[in-house]
Amino acid sequence: MKFFYYLFTLLLLSACAGDNGGTSIGTSVDPQTGEPTATLTWDYPDIEYDINGIANRVPIDGFNVYYGTESRNYSEKVEIGSAKAREYVITDLQKGITYYFALTAYSYTYGESEYSNEPSLYIGHSINN
Numbered sequence: 001m002k003f004f005y006y007l008f009t010l011l012l013l014s015a016c017a018g019d020n021g022g023t024s025i026g027t028s029v030d031p032q033t034g035e036p037t038a039t040l041t042w043d044y045p046d047i048e049y050d051i052n053g054i055a056n057r058v059p060i061d062g063f064n065v066y067y068g069t070e071s072r073n074y075s076e077k078v079e080i081g082s083a084k085a086r087e088y089v090i091t092d093l094q095k096g097i098t099y100y101f102a103l104t105a106y107s108y109t110y111g112e113s114e115y116s117n118e119p120s121l122y123i124g125h126s127i128n129n
Contacts (some may be wrong), residue, residue, distance in 0.1 A: 023103045025119040030091060036123045040065055040101050041087040042116070060105045064112065065090070067101045071118060074102065098122045 023042045030037050045060065062081045066074035066087045080088060093099060099122075102115040 001056065023101065023116045023119055025101055025121045027121055027123065036093050036095060037086055038090045038093060038099065038101070038121055038123070040067075040090065040103065040119075042103050044083075044086065047104055050073050059107050059109055061108050062106055063088075064106060065101070065128075066102045066104070067099050068116065069097055069099060071100045071120070072102075072115070074100070094122050 023040060026039050026041070028037055028039065029035070042063070045058075060083045062079065062083055063085055065078045065080060066076065067090060068075035078088065078090075090099075090101075098120055100118055100120045102113055102118050104113045105114040
C-alpha cells in the first residue's frame with residue numbers, strides 16, 4: 001500500500017504542478033459587494049500509471065485549496081468534495097496584502113497529494129475588472 005501512496009503523491013504532484021495541470025490565479029471584484037475576490041483555476045490531473053502492462057487511472061475524489069499570507073504557510077483550507085471542480089472563488093480578501101495559493105488532490109484510497117505550484121496574488125487598493 002505504501003508504494004501506491006507514494007506513486008499517487010508523485011503523480012499528483014507532477015500533474016498539479018506541471019504543464020498538464022498547473023494552477024493559476026486571477027482577481028476581480030464581486031459585483032454585489034465591491035470587494036476583491038480571487039479565482040483559483042486548475043486543469044484536471046489526468047493521471048495514469050502502468051502496473052504489469054495494465055493501465056490504471058489514479059482515482060481523484062476531490063481537491064483542497066490552501067491559501068494564506070505567507071509562502072507555503074497557509075492559514076486557510078477549503079475542501080472541494082468534487083473531482084469535477086476546476087475552479088474556486090475566494091472571497092473576504094483584504095486589500096493591500098499578498099496571498100499565496102496551492103492546490104492538492106485527494107483520493108479516499110491513497111490520501112492527499114503534495115502541494116501544487118504556488119501562484120501568488122497582490123490584492124491592490126483598487127481593482128479594475
